[in-house]
Amino acid sequence: xLEAFSGADVRAAEAPxxxxxxxxxxxxxxxxxxxxxxxxxxxxxxxSTYGATAVVLAGSGKNGGDALYAGERLLRRGVGVTAVLLAxxxxxxxxxxxxRAGGTAVGLDDATEPSALADHAAAADIxxxxxxxxxxxxxxxxxxxxxxxxxxxxxxxxxxxxAIVVACDLPSGIGVDDGRISGAVLEADATVxxxxxxxxxxxxxxxxxxxxxxxVDIGLEMSSFTPVVRTLLDADVAALFSRPTSRDQKYTRGVxxxxxxxxxxxxAAALAxxxxxxxxxxxxxxxxxxxxxxxxxxxxxxxxxxxGSIADARSQAxxxxxxxxxxxxxxxxxxxxxxxxxxxxxxxxxxxxxxxRVGPHVILTPHAGELQQLLAARGxxxxxxxxxxxxxxxxxxxxxxxxxxxxLKGFATTIASPSGALFVxxxxxxxxxxxGSGDTLTGIIGALGATLAEDDGAAKRLRxxxxxLWAAVxxxxxxxxxxxxxxAARRGPVVVSTLPADIGAVIADLLQEPPPTT
Ligand SMILES: NC(=O)C1=CN([C@@H]2O[C@H](COP(=O)(O)OP(=O)(O)OC[C@H]3O[C@@H](n4cnc5c(N)ncnc54)[C@H](OP(=O)(O)O)[C@@H]3O)[C@@H](O)[C@H]2O)[C@@H](O)CC1
Ligand SMILES: [K+]
Numbered sequence: 277x278l279e280a281f282s283g284a285d286v287r288a289a290e291a292p293x294x295x296x297x298x299x300x301x302x303x304x305x306x307x308x309x310x311x312x313x314x315x316x317x318x319x320x321x322x323x324s325t326y327g328a329t330a331v332v333l334a335g336s337g338k339n340g341g342d343a344l345y346a347g348e349r350l351l352r353r354g355v356g357v358t359a360v361l362l363a364x365x366x367x368x369x370x371x372x373x374x375x376r377a378g379g380t381a382v383g384l385d386d387a388t389e390p391s392a393l394a395d396h397a398a399a400a401d402i403x404x405x406x407x408x409x410x411x412x413x414x415x416x417x418x419x420x421x422x423x424x425x426x427x428x429x430x431x432x433x434x435x436x437x438x439a440i441v442v443a444c445d446l447p448s449g450i451g452v453d454d455g456r457i458s459g460a461v462l463e464a465d466a467t468v469x470x471x472x473x474x475x476x477x478x479x480x481x482x483x484x485x486x487x488x489x490x491x492v493d494i495g496l497e498m499s500s501f502t503p504v505v506r507t508l509l510d511a512d513v514a515a516l517f518s519r520p521t522s523r524d525q526k527y528t529r530g531v532x533x534x535x536x537x538x539x540x541x542x543x544a545a546a547l548a549x550x551x552x553x554x555x556x557x558x559x560x561x562x563x564x565x566x567x568x569x570x571x572x573x574x575x576x577x578x579x580x581x582x583x584g585s586i587a588d589a590r591s592q593a594x595x596x597x598x599x600x601x602x603x604x605x606x607x608x609x610x611x612x613x614x615x616x617x618x619x620x621x622x623x624x625x626x627x628x629x630x631x632x633r634v635g636p637h638v639i640l641t642p643h644a645g646e647l648q649q650l651l652a653a654r655g656x657x658x659x660x661x662x663x664x665x666x667x668x669x670x671x672x673x674x675x676x677x678x679x680x681x682x683x684l685k686g687f688a689t690t691i692a693s694p695s696g697a698l699f700v701x702x703x704x705x706x707x708x709x710x711x712g713s714g715d716t717l718t719g720i721i722g723a724l725g726a727t728l729a730e731d732d733g734a735a736k737r738l739r740x741x742x743x744x745l746w747a748a749v750x751x752x753x754x755x756x757x758x759x760x761x762x763x764a765a766r767r768g769p770v771v772v773s774t775l776p777a778d779i780g781a782v783i784a785d786l787l788q789e790p791p792p793t794t
Contacts, residue, residue, distance in 0.1 A: 277506055277507065277508055277509060277512045277738065278473050278478065278489075278491070278506060278507040278509065279472065279473065279498070279503035279505075279506050280472065280473040280474055280475040280477065280478050280479075280503055280504050280505045280506070280507075281472045281473070281474070281475075281498055281501050281502075281503055281504060282452075282453050282474070282475060282504050283410035283411075283452035283453055283474055284453075285472075285498070285501040286410055286471050286472050286474065286496065286498075287410055288501070289471065289472075289496040289497060289498055289501065290302065290471065290496060293495070293496070300369070302470075302494050302495070303338060303341055303342055303345060303370070304345060305470075305492070305494040305495070306342045306345075306444075306445075306468075306470040306492065306494055307341075307342050307343075307344075307345030307346045307348075307349065307370075308346075308349065309468055309470070309490070309492035309494075310342060310343065310346040310404065310442065310444055310468045311345075311346040311349035311350060313442060313466060313468045313490055314330070314346060314350060314402055314404060314442050315350070315353065317402065317440050317442065317465065317466060318355075318401060318402055318440070321401070321440060323401050325350075325353050325354055325355055326353070326354035326355075327354065327355075327356070328354075328355045328356070328401040328402070329355065329356045329357075329358075329399070329400045329401050329402075330347065330350050330355050330356070330357045330358075330400055330401060330402045330403070330404065331357070331358050331359075331360060331396060331397040331400045331402075331403045331404070331439075332344055332346070332347035332357060332358070332359040332360070332374070332379075332403075332404045332406060333359075333360050333362060333397070333403065333404065333405050333406055333407050333420075333423070333448075333462075334359055334360070334361050334362065334363075334366045334367070334370075334371070334406045334407070335362050335363050335366070335406060335407040335408050335420060335448070336362075336363030336364075336365050336366055336367075337367070337408070337409060337411045338367060338409065338411070339406050339407070339408055339409030339410075339411070339444050339445055339446075339448075340361075340362075340363070340366050340367055340370070340406040340407070341366075341367030341369070341370040341406075342370075342406055342409075342444050342445070342470075343404045343405070343406020343444045344359060344366070344367065344370035344371055344373070344374040344379075344406065345370045345373060345374070346404055346406075346444070347359055347374050347377075347379055347404065348370070348373045348374045348376075348377045348379065351374070351377040351378050351379050352377055355401075355402075357374075357379045357380075358379070358380050358381075358382065358396060358400075359371070359374055359379055359380070359381040359382070360381075360382055360384055360393050360397065360423065361381055361382065361383045361384065362384055362407055362418075362419050362420045362423055363419070363420075364383070364385065384419045384422075384423060385419055386418050386419050386422070388419070390419070390422050390423045390426040390427075391426055391430075393423065393426075394423060394426035394427045394429070394430050394431075395430055397427050397430075397431070397439065398427060398430040398431035398437065398438075398439055399438075399439070400439050401438075401439065401440065402439065402440045402441075402442060403427075403439050403440070403441045403442070404442050404444060405441060405442065405443045405444055405447060405448050405462045405464060406444040407420045407424075407448035407462065408420070408446070408448040408449070409444065409445040409446055410445065410446070410452050410474065412446070412448070412450075412451075412452055414458065415449060415457070415458040415459035415460065416448060416449045416459055416460050416461070420448065421459065421460055424448070424449065424460045424461070424462050425460055427462070428460070433463070434463040434464075434465060434487070440465050440466075441462060441463065441464045441465050441466075441487075442464060442465065442466050442467070442468060443462070443464035443466070443467040443468070443486065443487075444468065445467070445468070445469050445470055445474075446467065446469065446474055446476060446477060446482075446486070447461055447462055447463060447464045447467060447482070447485040447486055447487075448461070448462050449461030449462060449485070450476045450477075450481070450482035450485055450486075451476050451480075451482060452474050452475070452476045453474070453475045453476055453504065454475065454476060454479055454480060454482070454666075454668075455475065455476040455477070455478070455479035455480035455481055455482025455483055456476075456480055456481065456482070456666075457480075457481045457482065457485065461481070461485050462485075463484075463485045463487070464485060464486055464487045465487045465488065466487050466488040466489075466490060467486040467487060467488070467489055467490065468490045468492060469489065469490070469491055469492065470492050470494050470496075471492075471493075471494050471495075471496035471498070472491070472496060472498050473489065473491055475504040475505050477489060478505050478507055478700045478702075479505060479668055479700060480665075480666070480667075480668070483688065483700070483702060503697075504698065505668070505698045505699065505700055506697070506698070506699050506700075506751075507699065507700055507701060507702070507751075508699065508701065508738075508748065508751045508752055508755055510755075510785075510786050510789045511789045511790060512738055512748075512752070513752045513755050513756065513786050513789075514786045514787055514788075514789035515737045515738060516724075516728070516734060516737060516738055516748060516749070516752050517724075517727075517752070517783070517786065517787065518530070518724075518727035518728050518731055518734070519787065520556075524558070525558070526558035526559045527558055527559070527590075528558065529556075529557060529558030529559075529727060530557050530558050530592045530593070530723075530726035530727035530728075530729060530730075531557065531558050531559045531560075531561060531590065531591045531592050531726060532552050532557045532559075532560050532561070532591060532592070532593050532594070532595060532722045532723050532725070532726035533560075533561045533562075533563060533586065533589050533591035533593070533594045533595070533613070534548055534549055534552065534560060534561070534562050534563070534594070534595045534596075534719070534722065535562075535563040535564060535586070535594065535595075535596045535600065535606055535609035535610060535613060536548050536549075536564065536595060536596065536597060536598040536599055536600055536606070536623075536715070536718070537564050537565070537568040537572075537598065537599040537600065537606075538564070538565065538568070538599055538600050538601050538602060538603040538606055539565050539567055539568070539603070540599075540601050540602060540603075541598075541599030541600075541601055542565075542567060542568040542571045542599065543571070543599065543712065543715075544598035544599025544600075544624075544712065544715040545562065545564055545568050545571075545572060545598065545599055545715075546568075546571050546572050546575060546576075546773075547598070547712045547715035547716050547719065547772060547773065547775075548595055548598050548715045548716065548718050548719035548722070549562060549572050549575075549576055549579055549719060550575060550576060550716070550719065550773070550775075550776040551715070551716035551717070551718075551719030551720050551723070551757075551775060551776055551779055552595070552719035552720065552722050552723040552726075553576055553578070553579075553719075553723075553776065554720075554775075554776035554777070554779035554780045554783075555719065555720045555723035555724060555756065555779055555783065556723060556727065556783065557723045557726050557727060558726075558727075559578075559580060560576075560578075560579045560580070561579070561580045561581075561582070561589045561591055562579050562580070562581040562582070563581075563582060563583070563584060563585075563586070563589055563609055564581075564583070564600075564603075564605075564606060565583065565603070565605075566581075566583060569581035569582075569583075583605070585608070585609065585612060586609050586612035586613050586616060587612065591618065591726065592618065592619070592725075592726040592727075592729040592730060593618055593619040593620065593621070593722055593725035593726035593729050594613035594616065594618055594619070594620045594621070594722070595620070595621040595623070595718050595719060595721070595722030595725075596609060596610040596613050596614075596620060596621070596622055596623070596626040596629075597610060597621075597622055597623035597624040597625050597626030597627065597718070598623050598624050598625075598714065598715040598718050599624070599625070599715065600624065600625040600626060601624075601625050606625070606626075607625075607626075607629060610622070610625070610626035610629045611629050614626075614629060614630065614631060614634065614638065615631070617637075618637070618729065619637045619638075619639070619725035619726070619729050619746065619749075620637070620638050620639070620725075621639045621641060621718050621721045621722045621725060622638060622639065622640050622641065622680075623640075623641045623642075623714060623715070623717075623718045624646070624714070627640060627642055627646050627649075627650060628649070628653075630650070630678060630680070633678065633679045634678060634679050634680045635679055635680070635694075636675075636679070636680065636681045636693055636694050636695070636743050636744070636745075636746045636747070637681075637725075637746050638678075638679075638680040638681065638746075639680065639681045639682075639683060639721060639725070639746055639749070639750050640674070640678070640680045640681070640682050640683065641683045641685065641714065641717060641718060641721070641750075642674075642682070642683075642684060642685070643684070643685040643686070643714070644660050644663040644664050644667070644684065644685075644686065645660055647663055647670060647671070647674055647682070647684055648660050648663055650674060650678070651670065651673065651674060651677070654677050654678075656673065656677065658670060663684075664686065667684050667686055667688070667690040668690050668692070668698055668700070670684070671683075671684040671690045671691065671692035671698070672692040672696065672698060674692065675692040675693060675694045676694060676696075678694075679694050680694065681693050681694070681746040681747050681750055683721070683750040683751075683753075683754065685714060685717075687702075687704060687706065687709075688700055688701065688702045688704075689701045689702075689703075689704065689751075689754035689758070691747045691750045691751050691754065692747070693743065693744045693746065693747035694743070695741065695743050695744055697740075697741075697744045697747055698747075699747055699748065699750070699751040701751050701754040701755050701758060702758075703754065703755045703757075703758025703759050703762070704754070704757070704758035704761055704762070705758070705761050705762045705765050705770075707761060707762075707764070707765040707769060707770040708757070708758065708761035708765075708770055710769075710770055710772060711772070712772035712773070713757075713761070713770075713772050715772075716757060716760075716772055716775050716776075716779075717753060717754070717757045720753045720756050720757050720779060721749060721750055721753035724749045724752055724753055724756075725746075725749055728745070728749060734748075734749075735748070756779060756782055756783060756786070757779075759782040759786075760775050760778035760779040760781075760782045761775070761778070763778040763781060763782060764778045
């Protein structure tokens with residue numbers, strides 16, 4: 277699991293080591309890792325290290341120090357390295373070491389025209405961004421801002437430029453704790469972050485700017501701090517997943533009840549059912565119109581269907597809402613499911629049936645527009661654009677006011693627990709932004725909920741408090757869904773009705789994973 281800690285907490289974890297005189301050793305560990313990643317990227321790009329060129333951008337703090345020490349190591353490997361000093365007072369011992377290794381350092385103050393240095397950096401094989409780290413406050417300013425703007429103008433955007441940019445700890449210009457970018461940012465191809473992930477590397481635009489993330493253990497003890505945001509990895513989903521045992525039968529594996537679809541939108545139910553079966557459950561019970569059940573049975577005759585009520589259909593969890601439009605029976609079933617005390621995934625039409633207050637076992641899966649309505653119904657006005665700009669803030673707010681677990685859809689999926697715990701998953705592909713995609717997500721999360729509903733050890737397997745289990749279940753669902761979408765996209769544009777085959781294959785791959793290490 278990736279666990280991101282605030283910049284202040286990472287610095288607090290560093291403090292005792294620095295007090296014990298290990299500050300320089302920490303920097304050397306950080307620099308060594310940064311150097312290793314830079315070297316690896318050069319090799320990957322097919323560029324020989326001897327004769328390659330690098331530019332180190334150094335700001336006034338220790339972040340610049342790390343980058344200069346990494347530059348020193350590159351010099352010793354035969355790379356030609358120039359340092360651009362973006363402050364008058366850079367970290368002196370590292371600058372000294374850099375120059376002693378033969379490096380050239382050029383100062384750039386606010387008054388100097390940065391174009392020649394930006395040209396040089398744009399033409400380099402690799403650029404190491406040591407402008408700002410955890411000591412950053414606000415957007416880039418002064419000579420750092422001028423340089424980054426000039427570099428962009430010359431090098432072009434990530435993807436089209438030839439220089440590889442490696443960020444030291446964080447891409448300079450992102451909010452350390454929220455990933456917000458106010459002004460310019462030096463978008464990285466890779467970020468090497470030290471001690472622990474910082475929230476800005478997982479949230480908002482900062483995550484986009486970070487590129488490939490490499491987390492380096494420099495010996496910080498973070499166990500007494502609470503993560504601000506987490507991301508599940510494959511091994512976590514494998515650990516959470518409920519595998520059938522030889523003692524199981526269909527009822528003990530988990531029965532998912534699905535009250536979705538309507539005569540107007542029958543397909544949504546078929547998609548949710550197909551995804552749930554592919555995720556693995558003991559049984560799917562379908563409640564809804566006979567015509568919808570008939571469509572479901574064309575693809576999935578194993579589904580047990582009825583037109584009855586929630587009370588008559590014994591299940592371990594419910595999924596309600598997809599395609600349930602203008603149908604009073606489905607509306608009643610949604611309300612009953614929400615009062616059943618069982619885990620419920622609530623999507624689309626059922627979101628408006630939410631009681632004033634529920635528990636974290638109720639998982640809401642709105643997109644930004646639906647979240648806006650949900651908040652407005654509770655007297656909280658927010659523009660859709662504001663929700664899209666700060667998904668974590670609004671998902672947390674919605675979880676706080678409803679008591680539910682809130683999964684906010686988007687390119688990054690943001691999941692908030694009413695406890696304040698936050699998960700972000702970036703497993704999806706834009707190819708998944710297509711009709712019916714959300715219905716399959718509901719089916720996947722519903723199936724996970726049904727199979728984990730009576731599994732007392734599930735939260736413990738991820739070392740999470742029990743109240744955050746449902747956020748982890750939703751995050752696991754987002755990972756499986758996103759991964760399945762990526763797999764499907766290899767064949768071309770995603771056809772959602774074919775996603776179940778990919779869901780099954782993704783789960784088969786995940787279950788090969790070794791147990792998690794965190
Ligand atoms: N502690 C350790 O032992 C270890 C730390 N490690 C490393 O240290 C990094 C943290 O170092 P740090 O605390 O020196 O902060 P850092 O971000 O480099 O510089 C902050 C300075 O920049 C300036 N500034 C601020 N905002 C600005 C802006 N918007 N635009 C322009 N300038 C701005 C401001 O200076 P001022 O302008 O006030 O002179 C401020 O004082 C951390 O990320 C990691 O890489 C690792 O090696 C592991 C061991
Ligand atoms: K940086």
